[in-house]
Amino acid sequence: MSQKIEKVLNNNVVLAFNESDQEMVVMGRGIAFQKHPGDEIEEDKIEKTFVPEGQDVMEHLLSLYRDIDPDILEVATNVIKYAQGVLRARLSNHIYLTLPDHLSYAISRAKEGLDIKSPLTWEIKRFYKIEHEIGLKALELVEKNLNIQLPETEAAAIALHIVNARQDEQDLQVTIKMTEMVQDILNIVSYYYGTTFNED
Structure with missing residues (x-):
């Protein structure tokens, strides 16, 4: 089942939802290049996925990946x-x-x-x-x-x-x-x- 981008954090990191409807982080080189929310994630570019544990971790992650080079x-x-x-x-x-x-x-x-x-x-x-x-x-x-x-x-x-x-x-x-x-x-x-x- 193809996954769709919920939010682009940078060219290499996006937020999406997994099969259990949990928000997850998807990483891969150029995975979000010229992509927008709603676009499908190219599966061959996925290098790492994980579900942050707790809302505070998710908020820290969003801040981090938005602000860091x-x-x-x-x-x-x-x-x-x-x-x-x-x-x-x-x-x-x-x-x-x-x-x-x-x-x-x-x-x-x-x-x-x-x-x-x-x-x-x-x-x-x-x-x-x-x-x-x-x-x-x-x-x-x-x-x-x-x-x-x-x-x-x-x-x-x-x-x-x-x-x-x-x-x-x-x-x-x-x-x-x-x-x-x-x-x-x-x-x-x-x-x-x-x-x-x-x-x-």
């Missing part, structure tokens, strides 16, 4: 696809809100010459090596597609969003606290036994 949204989507390929796992749909929002904010700070340090960069490199590598790849994609160089500390921040999306979207602060706690435990054990751990 479509090029940033595209980079964020490509990072998510890359992460899912590397991890061989699906990430929570919520990352389609949190990662574009984070990248947009990070890019704004970079343009203003502000560099906010992440206090957990070292810990994230140690405990979440694969996610940190994905974060580094994200920085490459930002530079290649948006011609903006983000500081390497941003790789750790992006990695945290990915870790969070794998943890069934627990609160990001919980993930941060958990990382800090593991580091503290390792420090205690290392000090007590007077030994240095093999980082690998």
